[in-house]
Amino acid sequence: MSLVPGDFSRFAINQITTPSLSLVEAVDTYARHGAGGIGVWNQYLEGIAPAAAGRLIRDAGLFVPCLCTTAWVNLADPAARAAAIEENRRRLDAAHDLGAACLVVVPGGLATGEKDIIAARNRVEDALAELLPHARAAGVSLGLEPLHPMFAADRSCLNTFRHCLDLVESMGAGTGIVADVYHCWWDPEFPEGLRAAGAGRILTFHLCDWLVPTRDVYQDRGMVGDGVIDIAFHCRLLNEIAYDGPFEIEIFSKLDWWTRDAAETTRISLERCEPFVAPRAGASVCG
Template identity: 50%
Template sequence: MRTLTSADLSLNTATVSKQWTLAECIDGCARHGIGGISPWRDKLQDCGVDRAAKLIRDAGLGVSGLCRGGWYTAEGALTQTVLDDNKRAVDEAAAIEAACLVMVVGGLPDGSRDIDGARAIVTDGLSATLDYARTVGVKIAIEPLHPMYAADRACVNTTGQALDICDRLGNGIGVALDVYHVWWDPDLAAQIARAGKDRLLAFHVCDWLNPTRDMLTDRGMMGEGVIDIPAIRSVVEAQGFDGLVEVEIFSAEDWWTRPADEVLAAMTGALPSI
């Protein structure tokens, strides 16, 4: 397993979403020696896609991903509005030369109890987006989310489920693994091996606090919680993954309340826990 430095980290802008604009995130990464960035689309659009692409290039940062496309079930079935938004997301990912477009696929349509039907909608939507993404060289990364989000955010909840979809859709699609969502899965190591290097498109880290006060916005800095992050990283890197390690922390009561430079200093200080 490689020895990480700050240059191997990527800042997901959600980590300091309450403190900084995208331009400030880019400057902060440069100051702290962080090698990459992963913008959320709201921050990217606020900055302007072309301006953001130039700022990122000028700072010498890699782009580990763009967050996020997906939400295929938002209107109850695949609509042109949803498909058009995902096409825009692909174009934005291409413009900033993102390693992948991360997909939070969507949960149950309003009023539905049909999770298999939701997964069918998601698969059809991913297929349509992937057809376009292939033409512009953007890779699509399904992010399986913890089962507690199955109803409202993502009906794809395990690495195995995500890879089943990848198997059906072919090349150009893989997974974005966030330890917060997958650490509990007893089949995780086997599914990481199944993915292999070509389908391991992104690796996100934070920590699971015990107790967790909020299921969305109470994530910890690496080393604060119960996830054995180095053990998971070792399995991922055994498959040949050598990309940026992306730090994505939603933390309404802690990290979002601190000065952003303090957050980035804590990120680099947490390297031994990654």
């Protein structure tokens, strides 16, 4: 008996939503409340082998939509960049051992002192091409996530759904898109982009909300329902394109949710997302 009623078979909670919990605690808390899956962050794998973590998660009946995230590859120093590529190969292996379908790509913004975002994007493209054979061999997709343009300088220079879709189309197998309404809701081309991508290229879909006002550029994201994003519209659209992959709540909120009790955040996450994450009629569940 889970604590929150509803069909959460395709719904995961991303660990960053409750950063105070260890992996073991998060698995227990999410499963007890009824979540179907857990989006894992790399730092919570310290001290536990990814295969053991994967067993722990499966034993609790949860699936793993993604491992977050790549180490930043967009570095000016060649040795640092080579080390980051190698680290990302290890994270692809970890994702495989965990049973995660994808590794979320957050490549960094501009290199230190750099102003040339076109060059930065070209370097990211090169790094992805370098990682792609390893991703394919590991059976883990590189999940390109368009990040909100306000993160272009210092977190990721991949900032539009269209740009990510172009990269995924050119790289082919072993790549896909991690879409997050928080990062894309403002984009007039987002609905059309989702249709152009089709269900098969979307690896996981993150739910979150945009608060008015937003008090912090990085960590003041809102609980689903507390902001201005039309979540229902986007979920209907995903249904129209026959998307039956995972939904995942992911909230960076140092000003609010991260200060609350993690079980309360878990419960409210499930309650708020329940209307949006039901399986498509006739579709198989995740995992």
